[in-house]
Amino acid sequence: MDGRAPKAIITDQDRAMKAAIALVFPDTRHRYCLWHIMRKLPEKLGSHAAFNAGLKTAIQSALYDSQTCDEFEEKGGQLIQKYGLGENQWLQGLYNERSFWVPVYLKGVFWAGMSTTQRSESMNAFFDGFVHSGTTLKEFVDQFDNALRKKVEVETTADFNSSNQTIPCSSAFRIEKQFQAVYTNAKFKEVQREVWGMILCNCILIRKEGCIFTYDVLDEITTDDDHVKSIKYIVYFNDEEIDLKCTCALFEMRGIVCRHALNVYQMNKIHALPEKYLLDRWRKDLKRRYTVVKSSYDDLRQNADSRRYEFVVKRCVKLATRVSSSDAHVTTFMHHLEEFENQFKGLTLESGSTKVTETVVTDKGKKILSPHVVKGKERPPTKRKVPPVEKVATKRKKKQVIPFLQVFITCIAFHCMHISF
Structure with missing residues (x-):
């Protein structure tokens, strides 16, 4: 990420991961997956006599309707007292870590619309129809490429529709x-x-x-x-x-x-x-940088932007090798580069990703079969300028992934970074 830590990160409840994120990304806002927590409600509290007679609704009201942290804590305290949940260790543990998963504590942090309360947003949805519990390593690599290609095709079609189709307004607003x-x-x-x-x-x-x-x-x-x-x-x-x-x-x-x-x-x-x-x-006219990075499915997309990008990168790498031997050469090179960059300021870049061809190649090349399966042996303060309206608001507030994928999930990161120079 260009040497920068992510501003926000979402994980499940894992103590080792929580400690690692706090150590490596101290300024990153870490939150737990709310969907996983809410899924455990029937298991942990389903035996309570009032679970379907007010308890479940009260929990949801405290989570989703609270406008301030004080309001949530007040509702949470009343809920625990009313239903006699003071001795529930699971609920007590969640309350102690409430800043990691309760929505009201996460306000003010940009999550780009990512919601972990829906099953369709999990990693499993990405591989639906491509892998299963019996998938071998060789098949996984092939199917991952197919899944990624399908995702790109869907996104390219969506870009094309956004550029060429207009949804009518529903009002005169x-x-x-x-x-x-x-x-x-x-x-x-x-x-x-x-x-x-x-x-x-x-x-x-x-x-x-x-x-x-x-x-x-x-x-x-x-x-x-x-x-x-x-x-x-x-x-x-x-x-x-x-x-x-x-x-x-x-x-x-x-x-x-x-x-x-x-x-x-x-x-x-x-x-x-x-x-x-x-x-x-x-924005629909945004030029997405990742669309010009060469990938294993570029021959299917026939992306002219990727070809041009690869050509420019190769020349830049060759030039960087020459000038990096001297500080003076690097200074001169950066000076000319800044001048060249200034010439392109304000230039509107038109993405080639909005162009969709009629014919899409669905398969290419001979499929190599996997080897025979052999049974294995058993074994944060901020310095930003605060708008007046935010100052007033702040002042008022003061009054399931399959086992196979878990083993080979690292293949995903490596495969995504496959760039040819």
């Missing part, structure tokens, strides 16, 4: 049209869900302090059992900078402007959002 013009179809659908959700929101102005407006937004949410509940969110709006912060922290965590914020913008007759709310990572 101008901000929705702003997202329609720049976001991929998949992300625009997420924005539309927030636009639709505005119908169920009721926005009330509570106070005004200078240019900061504070709103209470009541949102009606329907649960899985068709029960409707009303949750209050607080939105802080800076009238001068058109800046906004909501206690749901959807934008900070997923990069999508929430329905509560959109409701406040509509009330204040704001017809266009500042550019900072339009993330580059969701």
Whole structure:
């Protein structure tokens, strides 16, 4: 990752992994997989007499409805006392590590929309239909390549559709049209869900302090059992900078402007959002760097960008070998490189990944069979500038993977880094 530690990382509950991450990535925000924890609820608490008579619902309410850490701790304490769970070691262990998995403690950290509460987002989904418990090592390498190729084909098709198909707006809301013009179809659908959700929101102005407006937004949410509940969110709006912060922290965590914020913008007759709310990572015209890296399936994609990229890299490596023998040569080279780079500032790069050919080769080359299977022997402070609206918000807060894959998972990282120079 260019010598930089990841800003956030998601794992299951493993003490050795937790200690290693804290040691190697001390500034990285580590969280546990919430899906794995919630999956254990019936196993650990299913024998409780009130599990299906209020306990399960109370746990979910404390997890998903709490707006502050204090609110979660209050609900958690009431829950433990009401249902007599003070002696439950599993629940006590989770509570002690609540900052690693409870959603309210993870607000403010950008997770790029990654949610570990759904089975489809696990590693198993990547290999569905390609490997099974009897897959050999040779077959695994072949099938991994096929799975990766399939993933690339799906992404290329999605890029093509985003560039050539336009999803119609569901309203006359101008901000929705702003997202329609720049976001991929998949992300625009997420924005539309927030636009639709505005119908169920009721926005009330509570106070005004200078240019900061504070709103209470009541949102009606329907649960899985068709029960409707009303949750209050607080939105802080800076009238001068058109800046906004909501206690749901959807934008900070997923990069999508929430329905509560959109409701406040509509009330204040704001017809266009500042550019900072339009993330580059969701744009349909983004040039993705990894699409030009040569891979084992490039001959199938016929990617012209990859060929050009490989040609430039080879020349750069050859030149780097020559100039690296002298500090003076390196200084001169970097000077010319910066001048050359300045010439391309502001240049819009058009990705070749949006071009999809009609014919896709599904198989190529002779398949080599695996050898006969032989039975084995038994045996963080921040220095960033804090916007005024965030200062007000902060001040108010103060008052299953198969065994075979587990063995050969390292093959994935090695195979992904297969670059030919």
